[in-house]
Amino acid sequence: MFRSGLFATLIGTAFGLTTPLHAQSSVYIPAVLELSGAGAVSGTNFRDGMLLAIDEINAKGGILGRKIDAPLLDTQSDAGISRAQVQKVLDNNPYVILGPVFSGSVLVDMALTQQAEIPEIVGGEAAAITQKNDPYVFRTSFGQQFSMPKIANYIRDGVKAKSVAVIWVNNDFGKGGRDTFVKEMAARNIKVVADVSTESGQADFSADVVKINAANADAIFVYLNEEESARFLREAKKQGVKAPLIGETTLLGQKVIDLAQGAAEGVRGHVGLTVDAPIPAVQDFAERFKKRYNYVCDHNGIKGYTAVYIIKHVTEKIGKFDSRLFAQTLHGITITPDDEPGVLMEVTFDANGDLDRQSFLGEVVNGKQKIVEILPKLGK
């Protein structure tokens, strides 16, 4: 019985009958993303960047001769649905999973991928994601524990502020950023004189701006989602806020600048990924993205694009499709644009799945984001 079963398996394997169809000619890398609901802007940007990279790679023969098969699964911007979708794709034995972007979704998904020993390359930025000793989760942008020290240094050395007000969005992304920022402020003896939480999707910021104005801080740190950032900026301008407004990528993006209709002028901050970066490879990518999709990509588009090329590079380095070996190899690796042009900028992964790369200080000038300084990798 055993011998006949073994014989059948050997025969089946020889003819490729026991492996799923996608495993023969393609590699299964599903993407679990926020394609509808409140996170659709982030999710669709990530998706479009990702698909651009996949089409480029597949057009050149794929990875190790296999085309990328990347079905899209919608989390509906809901952590519970995201977990169910990840469970669903795990049943089909994926090589790597891409997404989600929302930190809250990543935090509930990652236990599943860790248990299945499948690497998950995510768009989430909450500090907690890489603090759980999960060897299978990897970022596509800075975690807050990497970006906040850069902002804190700028507030101390560039703005020379002694006190700061912070306004943040009350979700996993905002709370994680707020907690890390407050810790960094304490380490630099900068007093947090106002700490204002807001709701995701909030439209009226008059009460919040009244509170922040009353605090009389030397600088205001704004950590909201893009649309809320625009609404906040308009209200801040209306109420005549004088203190410098400092933020992260979500405050200085072109979409925020356009929606704020002049109220973003002079806003400054740290930008981890931007299509305005003075790097030819990034600008070339931005141009191709705009030509294909007819809109300007945000930082999530760069995350999606580079994630696929990171998978390609690491897989070609290890020479086979082995999920565990992939995760082991990605820890501690440095990939330069010379190694793989699709990563756009040199990137280094640490033992926790956090990444380090160059970043930028930006300022809004004449309705455009202007990069005023390139910040080196933290490890340099």
Add this chain to the structure above:
Amino acid sequence: MASFIQLLISGLATGAIYALIAVGFTLLWQTSQTINFAQGEFVMLPAFFVLAAMNWGAPFWLAALIGIAAALVVLGLLFKLIVVDPMLRYGVLPLVISTIALSLLLKESVKDFYSAQAQAFPPLVPDADVHLFGAVVSTQSLVVLGVAIATVAALHLWLNKTRTGRSMQATAQNPALARILGIPVQRMVLYTFLVNAVLVAIASILISPIYLAKFTNGETLGTAAFIAAIIGGFNQVRGAILGGIILGVLDNLSAAYLSSQYRGAFPLLILIAVILCRPQGLLGRVEERTV
């Protein structure tokens, strides 16, 4: 004091929008026992009609008229004919579920056919600031407040001073008796849906310059207006107006003077208190039902 005035005027402007939407809730409930859980999406959609018309080259004033006309057809006439009429005979619950499905359809359709990204929406008047007792109030907030008050006043006059308006009220109070009196009840019900469509279109044009036009806008607006209608009284138009104003002002004042972290909880606390102490709402009337 200046801060208080600032918050009060801003809260009144938001509350006036909630009131417009909540009035639509109560009108539909009174005349056709329809609880429209797509009401928030009804407010979101006309802004995209306007933006689409502007993309085709129409000036803003013409695009706004096109938006209102499209809302009349899609959110008034077609909503009644395609969703409400076939479902109403099966009772309130199937209709409620249908409107929930409709809200998802509208939201995701706008995302797929227009954009997932928020869109800037032109204001009715150029953005400028007005100084009132030390507070800085935007002209937009004042225009929102003014237009909303004028709309509600016009609706009130129409309902009470015209023959059609009184017929609509009669239909709402007792459809059987209204029919005996020769009132074309079905036509009056249709008028109610059309009035609701105009109200949500006006609310959409007023609020989109502040909220920005986005496919998810309806979630917040629909919930807030529903709560406002229950607080004020689901069967009274003036109750819905009061509920909207209370909610808008309370949201701002509680965020500034109590806790911004728990601002979302205060309307719900008031809702619970009203349900416990005065279930018919602050200005609502008790309805008896034979079981």
